[in-house]
Amino acid sequence: MNSAETRTLIRALDAALLRGQRAAVASVVRVRGSAYRREGTRMLILDDASQVCMLSGGCLEAEVVESALEVIESGAARVVHYDLSEDATWGLGLGCGGSVDVRIERVEDDAVTRGWLEALRQGEAAALCVPLTADGQDGGRVLLRGDTVTGTLSDPALQAFALEAARARLHTRDPRAATLSAPDGQELFIDLSVPAPELLIYGAGHDAQPLSAQAVALGYRVVVVDPRRAYLTPERFPGAVLLPLAPDELQAELRLNSRTQAIIMNHHLDRDRVCLWHALNSEAAFIGMLGPRSRYTDLLDALAQEGHLPTPAQTARVHSPVGLALGAEAPEEVALSILGELMAWRRGASSTPLNGHEGPIHQTYVARSG
Template identity: 65%
Template sequence: MNAAETRALLGALRAAHARGQRAAIATVVGVRGSAYRREGTRMLILDDGAQVCMLSGGCLEAEVVEVALDVIRTGDSTLTHYDLSEDATWGLGIGCGGSVDVRVERVNPDDAVTAAWLAALEAGRRAALIVPLSPGAGRLLVTPDGQALGDLRADLRPFALAAAQERLTHLEPRAATLTAPDGSAVFVDVSTPPPQLVLYGAGHDAMPLAAQAHALGYDVHVIDPRGAYLTPGRFPGATLHALTPEDLGAFTPGERAHLIVMNHHLDRDRVCLAHALHSGAPYVGVLGPRSRALDLLTTLAAEGVTFTPEQLARLRSPIGLRLGAEAPEEVALSILAELMAWRRGYDGSFLSGHAGRIHHEPTHPVTPPLPGGPPAELPAGPESVTGAGTSPTR
């Protein structure tokens, strides 16, 4: 789930509790074959049957709501297997292909582990929730520093701690059901900070990029010294930083930051690029043709500003997928499509004609363990994407 979905779910849960309503959370804990969503997808179900978020494209929701209402009434968690490959699933003729396992649990905000887990999701803190899928084995919440909250069957604890720590070392950890040494199934859910998008430049083309990123759950930051451009009306939901190039040291990107230099001003772009590459951010992009990024690097080198091979490995230019984008909104879509593919380890190619699973093995390594960076060199690409004085080619 992205951060926007998580925000919606948690907001609805808070409102429900304020009204005195009871609720359950359904979580996808296993997927085999084709499915719309992956492990870790959640749906909130209230005691009046209302639901927030989705587990699939509509195949499962009605059935899961019925199960959840039972769980809310009894307090007994359930694990249900749904086979969507049957020609007439539940007599409805769904036939989507694949199968999913869904765990439904009533939300008890007074439970210490539940409260800590919801707080981690709300704050975007790194944490892993270990849930054995066999009854009575307990639960464990693990933080990156190894602290653990909750009770877990003693023989599962070492395995659970190791699994949680391994997941939490990655920039993009995935929820998954693992097999413990005794052969039992253990679901590892994860909470991470939302990905951060930092835009150096508050020009007109930054507005749709910031808006679309916010809708996708990014923590959006915009940096620009020009107060007339840097306003909440132009960038709703974003954190604004009125910083001159000389003051950039006051801003430190997060560990999951994607930095995009798009001032359309050579002097500011040069200083911003140096700031971005010297940060620990795993993704640094320069809007405009490849030649622009190379010119900025050449000018910086002439000024005595140099970068290590590891720092240059994080630089991407041009940015975006080749979608034929022209308008600023289209260019924003192109850029965010690349960011999603890069973060999740896919190549951004067409699905039509693809013979394998949609969620096949990634085509390149997903963003690596902390710290690290993606490609080993400034990638080749179309000579022009967008920017002042260029012809957009996406």
């Protein structure tokens, strides 16, 4: 579930609790075959049967709401199995060809829930670990938030496995929720809260505007840096952090971390050269250069003449030209091309057309560090 959806859900939940409404959260904990969404997708259901966010393309929601209302009344969490290949069940002729398991839990006022919701509100790295017991028994919950552990599982061995697995998943490039099997066969759902990915745009020109707007819509924390203050206005870049920094201020004033994906698009050779060197000497995991490959090699030559020789490890993070080969021309199309590559890179996807693909649409993602 992306950060934009999470913010929507949390805002709705906070408003409902302020009104005194009871609520439940339904989470996809397992997907087999093809399904619309993946593990970790959440939906909020209120006691008046209203809902926020979706678990599917529309085939599950009504059934999930009915089950959630029962959970809100009883307080007993449950896991419900939905087979999307059984058209007769839904009468909608959807034929998705897969199945999903959905865990539904009433929102309570306890330490684990408070900590989990606060992590989601703040966009902090955290993992909520919940056993999926076959008999419906409460196996406890444990929350890993930074170095703090809140709550316990009834099985100490399972808790040790949960915390180790949670830490490992939080340190992958694109942390994703999942249901795992412990060594003894017990199943454990690990839900994740992760900081929003950061997109740093060097340059506030006309073509940077749709890139920023589309990235904000996708849940990125967008930062735009440019020395021209007149270009850095909320009207041009709604939702973005705006930094009016001159090239010689970057090293001292702007630090990039391993979640940062940087795009250099100043359309100015001198600024691009300085920004490229700044990005290469940062922890940014992805550095995209707008324009032809020859422009990038010219910038490397210019850096070499200044005595700046990047290492192979540094240049391996550079994507030039940045973007997928979509035939993009207009700024909005170029933005789509760039963000498409960023999504494929984050999730380890091939970015090839799905046409003719057999089997589940969503590929299996391999956990990677970095």
